[in-house]
Amino acid sequence: MTTDNSVMFQASSLNRRNEKVQGLYRILFGLMTLMLVTPVLLILGTLVAKGGGVISWEFLFTPPTDGMRTGGVLPALIGTVWLVMTALLLSVPIGIFAAIYLSEYAGDNWFTRTINLAIINLAGVPSIVHALFGLGAFVLFFGFGTSILAASLTLAVMTMPVVIVSTRESLQAVPQAFREACWNMGATRWQTIRRVVLPNSVTGILTGVILEVSRTAGETAPIMFTGAVFFTPFLPQSVLDQTMALSLHLFVAATQVPGIAEEVPYGIALVLIGLVLTMNSASIAFRMWLRGKKKW
Amino acid sequence: MVSQSTIERPAAAADVQTRGAAPRIKLAVKDLTISYGKAVALKEVNLEVREHEIFGIIGPANAGKTSFLKALNRMDVFTPGMRVNGDIEFNGRDTRHLNNIYALRSRIGVVFPLPVGLPMTVYDNVALSPRWRGITNKADLDVIVQRCLTRAALWDEVKDRLDALGSLLSGGQQQRLTIARALSQEPDLLMLDEFSIAVDPVTTMRIEDVLKELRKEVTIILVTNLVQQARRLADRTAFFLNSECVEIGVTEDLFTGEVKDRRTRDYVEGRFG
Numbered sequence: 001m002t003t004d005n006s007v008m009f010q011a012s013s014l015n016r017r018n019e020k021v022q023g024l025y026r027i028l029f030g031l032m033t034l035m036l037v038t039p040v041l042l043i044l045g046t047l048v049a050k051g052g053g054v055i056s057w058e059f060l061f062t063p064p065t066d067g068m069r070t071g072g073v074l075p076a077l078i079g080t081v082w083l084v085m086t087a088l089l090l091s092v093p094i095g096i097f098a099a100i101y102l103s104e105y106a107g108d109n110w111f112t113r114t115i116n117l118a119i120i121n122l123a124g125v126p127s128i129v130h131a132l133f134g135l136g137a138f139v140l141f142f143g144f145g146t147s148i149l150a151a152s153l154t155l156a157v158m159t160m161p162v163v164i165v166s167t168r169e170s171l172q173a174v175p176q177a178f179r180e181a182c183w184n185m186g187a188t189r190w191q192t193i194r195r196v197v198l199p200n201s202v203t204g205i206l207t208g209v210i211l212e213v214s215r216t217a218g219e220t221a222p223i224m225f226t227g228a229v230f231f232t233p234f235l236p237q238s239v240l241d242q243t244m245a246l247s248l249h250l251f252v253a254a255t256q257v258p259g260i261a262e263e264v265p266y267g268i269a270l271v272l273i274g275l276v277l278t279m280n281s282a283s284i285a286f287r288m289w290l291r292g293k294k295k296w
Numbered sequence: 297m298v299s300q301s302t303i304e305r306p307a308a309a310a311d312v313q314t315r316g317a318a319p320r321i322k323l324a325v326k327d328l329t330i331s332y333g334k335a336v337a338l339k340e341v342n343l344e345v346r347e348h349e350i351f352g353i354i355g356p357a358n359a360g361k362t363s364f365l366k367a368l369n370r371m372d373v374f375t376p377g378m379r380v381n382g383d384i385e386f387n388g389r390d391t392r393h394l395n396n397i398y399a400l401r402s403r404i405g406v407v408f409p410l411p412v413g414l415p416m417t418v419y420d421n422v423a424l425s426p427r428w429r430g431i432t433n434k435a436d437l438d439v440i441v442q443r444c445l446t447r448a449a450l451w452d453e454v455k456d457r458l459d460a461l462g463s464l465l466s467g468g469q470q471q472r473l474t475i476a477r478a479l480s481q482e483p484d485l486l487m488l489d490e491f492s493i494a495v496d497p498v499t500t501m502r503i504e505d506v507l508k509e510l511r512k513e514v515t516i517i518l519v520t521n522l523v524q525q526a527r528r529l530a531d532r533t534a535f536f537l538n539s540e541c542v543e544i545g546v547t548e549d550l551f552t553g554e555v556k557d558r559r560t561r562d563y564v565e566g567r568f569g
Binding site: 056107108177178180181182183184185186187188191195196197200 | 317369371374376398399400401402403404406408414415416424425428463474477478481499
């Protein structure tokens, strides 16, 4: 080794190799990201190219006619909004409260570990199994019949783990030191949660809700047996009514209706994605507004 | 100044105070043993803290100093696995069998090794505890906030940005904010746990001056790993080592007078640790 200054800052062969390796990894990670984005762009592109033509005010705001070959998607659009909103109303409060209990109150013992395991398993249950559960429990046992209520309850049970897990994660992300500072001042657990923990985890909780909206709106199997119908020209008047839903309508239009114009299913899919994006962008905007006030 | 009488403290808070004359002994600890599962953090500690003194606790890491403070504050309730045995009397009241631990904690201010500026404005950081005990009048809160920040030697630096986030102040400022927040509890007892670990020497000296002023009003327990800091501030000092309280005495005696245990002198003179 020499300490000659002229040599000191010259790249050694090891330096050059490290730099080359790091460059390769950078390209690899970049390519993976690109691969991730490609299907999204392809799907959206195809939908817009093939289905964009049928989108009009009339398509959005009239019921299907002529055995669903023509007309619009209004009952399905409204039905999906009903289903998503009712499911959110049922699962978000329960999910958030359960997550608060698990994260802030429950000790680490076999009981809570069992609950956590159950939540993870619930998230892994296939949606068709949830559908059969919903049929047995809500439609038949509780006697709600095939209705928005039964379908939303099924969707709520299915998406609850997402809300619980994401809420718990964002609660845990709040530094423990904040809690201890409050406890040491004589605050109860709830005062601490209310003033410090929740305000600083609300953006993360909203992310879970956004995920849930997307999943709920798109699910077909759970609602097929519990509340969504093939066709009805009527808009739902209460949660005890049956309804059409965009996801099921898309499935029906794509596979069950002979002689339908090819672009109609694409149009329905586009409406579904548009609806999800609209609902999400509202909560994303809210989240960005909150994040603008990010506290630490 | 808002006098005590205009501030209504919840009845529960008064619960901890003794009736009649203030006792000279603020805190009496008898046979205190703290353990986490099978690991013993502190063994059979007996000591008394007198009113209006600065009581120093020195000792290396893992000596049980922080666990000691947690036990005084009844934090064992919120700390899974922490077990506390023995008697602790605060203002003559047994705290081990207290119904309202929240009232106890609200009478004890705590400052941590690392500054904790809560993610809210400077103003809200200091107004938090008064609000929790029911003070909502803006004028009263303004007075309390200004008084506590002034006493913590922070007012001049933040008076123009009380709306700034407390968590975005510099480390030294956040530590003084933590002290101001502790003072906003109008504590009987102030416990500082190695407060100068993340603070520059100049700020440390300023806080030390603040503490010298504060002792007129509150009793202070000062846990420190800076032996000289204990010498500068503490009236009496206890030396904790390996989960034991090795020595308690007038601080200066630990440095120059008779000591019971040779390890005390070795530690304060820097021969180990």
